[in-house]
Amino acid sequence: MIVIETISDLTAQIAEAKSKGLTVGFVPTMGALHQGHLHLVQKAAAAADLVVVSIFVNPTQFNNPDDLLKYPKTLEADCALLENHADLVFAPATTEMYTRVESKKWDFGRLTSSLEGHFRPGHFDGVCTIVQKLLTIVQPDWAFFGKKDFQQLAVIQALVRAEGMPVSIVPCDTIREPDGLAMSSRNMRLNHQQRQDALLISRTLHLLHDHKDDCNIEQLLDLGKNAFTPASGLSLEYMAIVDALTFEPVEDKAAHPHAVILIAAFVGDIRLIDNIELKWADTLAKKTA
Ligand code: PAF
Numbered sequence: 001m002i003v004i005e006t007i008s009d010l011t012a013q014i015a016e017a018k019s020k021g022l023t024v025g026f027v028p029t030m031g032a033l034h035q036g037h038l039h040l041v042q043k044a045a046a047a048a049d050l051v052v053v054s055i056f057v058n059p060t061q062f063n064n065p066d067d068l069l070k071y072p073k074t075l076e077a078d079c080a081l082l083e084n085h086a087d088l089v090f091a092p093a094t095t096e097m098y099t100r101v102e103s104k105k106w107d108f109g110r111l112t113s114s115l116e117g118h119f120r121p122g123h124f125d126g127v128c129t130i131v132q133k134l135l136t137i138v139q140p141d142w143a144f145f146g147k148k149d150f151q152q153l154a155v156i157q158a159l160v161r162a163e164g165m166p167v168s169i170v171p172c173d174t175i176r177e178p179d180g181l182a183m184s185s186r187n188m189r190l191n192h193q194q195r196q197d198a199l200l201i202s203r204t205l206h207l208l209h210d211h212k213d214d215c216n217i218e219q220l221l222d223l224g225k226n227a228f229t230p231a232s233g234l235s236l237e238y239m240a241i242v243d244a245l246t247f248e249p250v251e252d253k254a255a256h257p258h259a260v261i262l263i264a265a266f267v268g269d270i271r272l273i274d275n276i277e278l279k280w281a282d283t284l285a286k287k288t289a
Helices: 007-019 035-047 065-070 075-082 123-138 147-163 185-189 192-210 217-226 281-288
Strands: 002-004 024-029 050-055 088-090 142-146 168-172 234-243 258-267 270-279
Touching: 002 007, 007 024, 007 050, 007 088, 007 123, 024 035, 024 123, 035 050, 035 075, 035 142, 035 168, 050 075, 050 123, 075 088, 123 147, 142 147, 147 168, 147 258, 147 270, 185 270, 192 217, 192 234, 192 258, 192 270, 217 234, 217 258
Parallel strands: 002 088, 024 050, 024 142, 050 088, 142 168
Antiparallel strands: 234 258, 258 270
């Protein structure tokens, strides 16, 4: 495994690999790596000859400067985890990626304006700006993204379509701790009590999934929101059930056979997100009839 800090060194390594006919799998990350990231890297290794992982805490996607400051930075441990799994680790300085630390503007309708886009203004501009730069530099055959950031995944698929980028985006399942908590770099900041409280998010998602066919949308959302009592230790930012492709809010299940419930909530000052996909029993039945 080689750790690279400059774009020119990275492009030279990739050009050499491509000249030998090797395929490239890419996993972009912001570091503070966990088993969820490793799962993406393993998927990349199964698909491609050369596995490239980037570690870059992208300043332009943090709408909250405090969140950027507190974001865990663990490069040494990250490289130790990637050893034997990745071929190239790209860990550039901010000045390597940005001459001016600012984003381009991107508008993919509801995908960029709703939920994360609404509550984190500018976030997806930053994500699209850095992902476009990284994909242009790495030129991968496949790029791997986790469904934990379900909306980000939809935005990146829209970005790649809009820009005509020759890369396949591979969605990968959310990896959970044995008790259900979705793996996230932010979990490192949770203390013992907050870690316990945070379980409410995945438990609520699974509860709603269990009731998806015996409740209507309003009932499902009421059931979910009522779980976030003041005593829960969590403060709910949003809970929504939207179409998994368009992010249009679901009112009529039949019109949206593939939906997703998304939650964002604060545990103290730590913001966590999670989601679960929904396929309604009666629409599934119609498909298989
Ligand atoms: O999901 C992340 O870690 C980041 O948003 C990404 C895709 C690496 C862009 O900075």
